[in-house]
Amino acid sequence: MSMKIGTEQxxxxxxxxxxxxxxxxxxxxxxxxxxxxxxxxxTDEMSNWEDWxxxxxxxxxxxxxxxDYYLEQLSENVAKRGGHVFFAQTKEEANEYIRxxxxxxxxxxxxxSKSMVTEEISLNAMLQEEGCxxxxxxxxxxxxxxxxxxxxxxxxxxxxxxxxxxxxEVFEKKLAYTKTSKPEELAYQAxxxxxxxxxxxxxxxxxxxxxxxxxxxxxxxxxxxxxxLVTALPKTQITVMGMERIVPTFEEMEILVSLxxxxxxxxxxxxxxxxxxxxxxxxxxxxxEEFHLVIVDNGRSTILGGEFQSVLQCIRCGACINVCPVYxxxxxxxxxxxxxxxxxxxxxxxxxxYDEYKELPYAxxxxxxxxxVCPVKIPLHNLLHKHREVIVEKEGKAPVxxxxxxxxxxxxxxxxxxxxxxSKIAPAALNPFTSGDKISKGxxxxxxxxxxxxxxxxxxxxxxxxxxxxxxxxxxx
Amino acid sequence: MKVTLFATxxxxxxxxxVGKATVELLERLGCEVEFPESQVxxxxxxxxxxxxxxxxxxxxxxxxxxxxxxxxxxPSGSCAFMFHxxxxxxxxxxxxxxxxxxLAAKTYELTQFIVEVxxxxxxxxxxxxxxxxxxxxxxxxxxxxxEPPMILLKxxxxxxxxxLPGKEQCCGFGGTFSVKxxxxxxxxxxxxxxxxxxxxxxxxxxxxxxxxxxxxxxxxRLGKPVKVLHIAEILNSx
Numbered sequence: 001m002s003m004k005i006g007t008e009q010x011x012x013x014x015x016x017x018x019x020x021x022x023x024x025x026x027x028x029x030x031x032x033x034x035x036x037x038x039x040x041x042x043t044d045e046m047s048n049w050e051d052w053x054x055x056x057x058x059x060x061x062x063x064x065x066x067x068d069y070y071l072e073q074l075s076e077n078v079a080k081r082g083g084h085v086f087f088a089q090t091k092e093e094a095n096e097y098i099r100x101x102x103x104x105x106x107x108x109x110x111x112x113s114k115s116m117v118t119e120e121i122s123l124n125a126m127l128q129e130e131g132c133x134x135x136x137x138x139x140x141x142x143x144x145x146x147x148x149x150x151x152x153x154x155x156x157x158x159x160x161x162x163x164x165x166x167x168x169e170v171f172e173k174k175l176a177y178t179k180t181s182k183p184e185e186l187a188y189q190a191x192x193x194x195x196x197x198x199x200x201x202x203x204x205x206x207x208x209x210x211x212x213x214x215x216x217x218x219x220x221x222x223x224x225x226x227x228x229l230v231t232a233l234p235k236t237q238i239t240v241m242g243m244e245r246i247v248p249t250f251e252e253m254e255i256l257v258s259l260x261x262x263x264x265x266x267x268x269x270x271x272x273x274x275x276x277x278x279x280x281x282x283x284x285x286x287x288x289e290e291f292h293l294v295i296v297d298n299g300r301s302t303i304l305g306g307e308f309q310s311v312l313q314c315i316r317c318g319a320c321i322n323v324c325p326v327y328x329x330x331x332x333x334x335x336x337x338x339x340x341x342x343x344x345x346x347x348x349x350x351x352x353x354y355d356e357y358k359e360l361p362y363a364x365x366x367x368x369x370x371x372x373v374c375p376v377k378i379p380l381h382n383l384l385h386k387h388r389e390v391i392v393e394k395e396g397k398a399p400v401x402x403x404x405x406x407x408x409x410x411x412x413x414x415x416x417x418x419x420x421x422x423s424k425i426a427p428a429a430l431n432p433f434t435s436g437d438k439i440s441k442g443x444x445x446x447x448x449x450x451x452x453x454x455x456x457x458x459x460x461x462x463x464x465x466x467x468x469x470x471x472x473x474x475x476x477x
Numbered sequence: 478m479k480v481t482l483f484a485t486x487x488x489x490x491x492x493x494x495v496g497k498a499t500v501e502l503l504e505r506l507g508c509e510v511e512f513p514e515s516q517v518x519x520x521x522x523x524x525x526x527x528x529x530x531x532x533x534x535x536x537x538x539x540x541x542x543x544x545x546x547x548x549x550x551x552p553s554g555s556c557a558f559m560f561h562x563x564x565x566x567x568x569x570x571x572x573x574x575x576x577x578x579x580l581a582a583k584t585y586e587l588t589q590f591i592v593e594v595x596x597x598x599x600x601x602x603x604x605x606x607x608x609x610x611x612x613x614x615x616x617x618x619x620x621x622x623x624e625p626p627m628i629l630l631k632x633x634x635x636x637x638x639x640x641l642p643g644k645e646q647c648c649g650f651g652g653t654f655s656v657k658x659x660x661x662x663x664x665x666x667x668x669x670x671x672x673x674x675x676x677x678x679x680x681x682x683x684x685x686x687x688x689x690x691x692x693x694x695x696x697x698r699l700g701k702p703v704k705v706l707h708i709a710e711i712l713n714s715x
Contacts (some may be wrong), residue, residue, distance in 0.1 A: 014658075265641035310630075325649070328646075363658060363661065365652075369645070371618075385527070392527035406531055407528075409518075413532070414534035415513045416514065416516075416538070419518070445656060449656050452666070453691065454694045454696050456492070463490075463493040467496070
């Protein structure tokens, strides 16, 4: 799987999204539940939550400002502890490096813990080409993988769009499962199957929530403990991280982990926060003998230093997705990217290009709900607006009819004379479409509005005329 | 106190009653209201669609129009917020940035002006009916005006208030979003209408004509009996 999911056009994807009643029920329920949980452990519980957000923002901005320094420090410290570091500028370079490790180790069985960046670089496809068996061990990812690689619809809860009945069907088909759809029984089945995979694996691949530059460590935040097994059992381990996911020291990591778990899943802490440094040492009882850290750029350095830099502050908590009213109705798959919701609508066009993803920045009412919850204060709705500006003014990719309309609007809005004439003749011009005090079938640009709702007929007397007459002392109702 | 009314183009052309109620209300509260004729539109529809260059002329026009005003008051949270965005839009422009800052500093949304500047919490209104209130996104999140409309509504005699479930959720208007992404907009406004119905209220009240036009237009199309009123109309009732 790559960043792109599906082959349909945006409108078609949205259409199937809004007609998927089950998915919509699941998403709305999950959004409402997660928002309540998040609120309980953020603004409700911590009166200084805003200070935490400010601190989070400062840390992320500082790291981005000095990213070259911290990348070097991190690399040096990983190497000092006996790990190998590879810096991949493109996804191809990342895949080639990982391929070479797999070949050298003659690895055939691979277990993975949840990682968005490996989805972004289509790692699994390459590994399968190499003839490896790759098993996703995060339960949500595992379910999707079993279901013929159904794409994730959320960055934290990838199988959000599936219910337990659907999961039971997948297990029945793929694992000869015979029990009920009780979550405990389903989870037990997954546990039994996955346990074997962990024991057989000769290579473990993980993502990375935060790498600590000062010590060369990296952390994984999970609720299932699967990442611990991925890092403890196989002899070789490869960790793949986006190049921006660094913190200077453990002190900053603690703050960001708190922001992450509280905002992502409404927990003060998740069940497991795993921190690992380099390969196994003499007195260690487990851990890999060989450790590779692959740092992926894949377009990030182009974002750095530009007007979209703040998107790199993201800590992948998904809170913006959980409050987005657009995501609520269209679901994750409609975005056509592994990164959905507001963060996806900002990030995806940057990584995947406007040709493929130019609709995404418009899939927002700019309501600001995303910006309001973001724990590291990314001005998401402003960045969506910035994309629109780039699409219109720099890329020139806006439709011609829209350009003309906006040009006309700009002229009218800037000229009181034009506006006065326009607004004066509006009632007469719209008269053929008006019945009573409303328009139910509007012409031109009004059509898309009146397909769904009535539009008010223009005032017979504009407010400004009423005001003028009133000032003159006319008695008017 | 002299107040310069920024009525908004929607009110001027489509919601005259909102403009009238705003003028009468402010006058009753002792303000002298003026309406500069050269005001047109704040430029938000084209600006939000990405047409920044095209919108700037309209913005400059508005900045000049309200240059000498002491207080600029608007019966729309979203349009008032747009004036507050001007300093960011003209950032770095030696001529227009200072002017934009001056305009932003004296621009208020109507209920915000009444509560924060006039220091009035009870406007002496009477309105019989069961009312629910839509908190518009730009007004609450971006302009940061949350309490004033609630305070004023609470003090209206005879008014029964029912909170709108999911009130923090956008109604699906979003300017050109409502036509560009009409498919999605429809789903959003339908959920809003459903929540309005759940309250059993006879009136849906808001402080932003555009959101009300969206929700009201959908309710009318669906034949819902709920009436839509701007908060100025409630506060102007006796």
